[in-house]
Amino acid sequence: MLPHLEKRENGTALIVNDKPFIGLAGEIHNSSASDPGYMEEKVWPQVMALNINTLVAPVYWEMIEPEKTKFDFATVDYLITAAREHQVKLVLLWFGLWKNAGSTYVPEWLKTDPATIYSQDQTGRHLLAISPADHRAIGLDATAFSHLMAHIKQRDETENTVIMVQVENETGLLNADFDHAIDEDQALGQPVAASLAEDTQQSWRAYFGEAAKEQYMAYLFASAVETVAAAGKREYPLPLYVNAWQQKPLDVPGASFPGTYPTGGPTVKMVKTWQKVAPSIDLIAPDIYVPNFTEVTDAYFSQQNALLVPETARALPAVSNLIYAIGHYDLLLFSPFGAEDFFTTPAKADPQMLKALAIDPRAFDQGGQAGPALATAYRLLKGLIPLLAGNQDSSRLHAFIATKPADEGVRVRLGNCNVVVHFAALTGEQAPSAGFILELAANEFLVFGINIRIVLEPSSATARPVGLLKLEEGEMVAGHWQSGRILNGDEQTVIQLGQLPGLLKFKTFTY
Numbered sequence: 183m184l185p186h187l188e189k190r191e192n193g194t195a196l197i198v199n200d201k202p203f204i205g206l207a208g209e210i211h212n213s214s215a216s217d218p219g220y221m222e223e224k225v226w227p228q229v230m231a232l233n234i235n236t237l238v239a240p241v242y243w244e245m246i247e248p249e250k251t252k253f254d255f256a257t258v259d260y261l262i263t264a265a266r267e268h269q270v271k272l273v274l275l276w277f278g279l280w281k282n283a284g285s286t287y288v289p290e291w292l293k294t295d296p297a298t299i300y301s302q303d304q305t306g307r308h309l310l311a312i313s314p315a316d317h318r319a320i321g322l323d324a325t326a327f328s329h330l331m332a333h334i335k336q337r338d339e340t341e342n343t344v345i346m347v348q349v350e351n352e353t354g355l356l357n358a359d360f361d362h363a364i365d366e367d368q369a370l371g372q373p374v375a376a377s378l379a380e381d382t383q384q385s386w387r388a389y390f391g392e393a394a395k396e397q398y399m400a401y402l403f404a405s406a407v408e409t410v411a412a413a414g415k416r417e418y419p420l421p422l423y424v425n426a427w428q429q430k431p432l433d434v435p436g437a438s439f440p441g442t443y444p445t446g447g448p449t450v451k452m453v454k455t456w457q458k459v460a461p462s463i464d465l466i467a468p469d470i471y472v473p474n475f476t477e478v479t480d481a482y483f484s485q486q487n488a489l490l491v492p493e494t495a496r497a498l499p500a501v502s503n504l505i506y507a508i509g510h511y512d513l514l515l516f517s518p519f520g521a522e523d524f525f526t527t528p529a530k531a532d533p534q535m536l537k538a539l540a541i542d543p544r545a546f547d548q549g550g551q552a553g554p555a556l557a558t559a560y561r562l563l564k565g566l567i568p569l570l571a572g573n574q575d576s577s578r579l580h581a582f583i584a585t586k587p588a589d590e591g592v593r594v595r596l597g598n599c600n601v602v603v604h605f606a607a608l609t610g611e612q613a614p615s616a617g618f619i620l621e622l623a624a625n626e627f628l629v630f631g632i633n634i635r636i637v638l639e640p641s642s643a644t645a646r647p648v649g650l651l652k653l654e655e656g657e658m659v660a661g662h663w664q665s666g667r668i669l670n671g672d673e674q675t676v677i678q679l680g681q682l683p684g685l686l687k688f689k690t691f692t693y
């Protein structure tokens with residue numbers, strides 16, 4: 183069976199080669215996949231050291247269709263072959279009409295075609311972004327994308343190295359809150375699209391009020407993406423998703439209004455519109471560079487019962503966020519951006535980005551520990567996938583994360599006792615405390631986490647004391663626990679996971 187999504191009661195599973203799968207991934211820099219030599223030398227050794235099971239890599243329209251209707255899939259074929267050699271899966275990103283709210287990856291022949299319609303800001307100045315009302319350009323993108331999907335099918339249908347495809351990249355319009363290539367009064371005065379509101383003759387303005395411009399832009403971008411996605415899906419029906427550049431959280435200083443983030447893109451507020459207008463898109467995914475990670479993931483999960491994080495900052499907090507998200511949601515894929523730089527450049531968030539988001543760099547700048555921490559997390563999580571994938575909603579799994587420095591911990595009720603999880607990150611320079619506990623059998627547990635300390639407590643004031651029957655280091659290999667040190671004596675006084683993610687198994691008893 184092709185990779186596909188399976189709806190569950192409390193989530194969604196991604197089925198790959200007939201088994202639930204979680205993408206422990208990394209996304210490479212934008213230009214890396216244009217050169218196989220560069221990939222061999224600079225990218226693969228670095229990303230494989232992270233213990234990824236999935237690589238997220240772009241496909242560029244300008245490279246696959248350098249001349250109109252003349253296709254060249256060499257870069258795609260290279261990625262598929264190299265991924266197989268490295269025994270990882272691939273998620274491909276279609277850098278087509280829009281990439282970060284711009285049209286930079288559009289082939290020359292279309293960029294320079296006088297018939298191409300560029301978006302305009304309020305003063306009528308052209309933006310380097312093709313208008314989502316340019317139906318001819320959208321049709322050409324759909325044709326190119328359908329060729330790509332047909333090619334992937336021909337190369338990969340029997341192996342399923344490619345498991346998902348992202349359609350465009352961070353769509354929406356920047357530096358304008360409406361595309362003035364379109365007559366605003368005429369557009370917003372017409373009845374709202376039937377796909378968004380049936381049985382109404384109300385205009386966009388009357389129906390959406392203040393939000394009319396953004397809703398209209400979302401409708402245009404989602405319609406365009408639907409045309410492209412549907413054309414690709416007809417050739418090869420892999421799961422398709424879109425990613426979203428987030429609106430800056432309102433409690434950080436500096437304005438956040440449509441156009442300071444790509445307006446019309448699938449942000450939290452526009453998810454419903456995108457779902458209605460773009461049914462060929464299976465998932466809507468947040469790129470999370472903002473500090474309120476769990477707020478964003480909650481907002482996406484609650485609206486679609488599924489979550490993937492295709493981009494996030496290359497910094498220590500990402501590791502804590504991964505651990506929490508994998509224990510709390512049916513997480514399908516997690517993929518920090520700039521994966522080939524985890525070990526080469528100290529993990530710091532991009533200063534430009536922090537400036538644009540008006541975030542204090544100290545909140546992100548976590549030194550160079552992010553590489554080893556992510557690599558350790560991925561190594562240990564790989565073995566846990568058979569236990570976790572598709573089961574993350576289960577009542578046997580308890581996840582926690584410190585979301586503010588003042589968070590001290592949580593208390594979890596487990597079998598015959600209570601467990602007090604102390605959040606033990608000592609300074610803001612360390613990864614925020616996070617973890618999850620998985621109940622394996624009666625009074626037998628796995629704990630996976632970073633910067634936490636666990637204390638057992640009797641289940642009530644009158645209950646018998648509770649102790650550790652056994653505490654082991656180790657890992658899951660092919661579905662079986664492989665024990666390392668047995669911790670007793672001095673090493674057993676606390677259950678503790680430090681600055682690198684760790685996995686422990688413990689058994690409790692009352693005496």
Ligand code: N0T
Nearest residue numbers: 212282351352427471534535538539
């Ligand atoms: C991301 C990445 C890549 C002014 C940025 C993040 C990737 C794209 N965009 O390194 O370009 O292809 O999807 C946007 C983050 C918003 C912060 C404001 C920046």
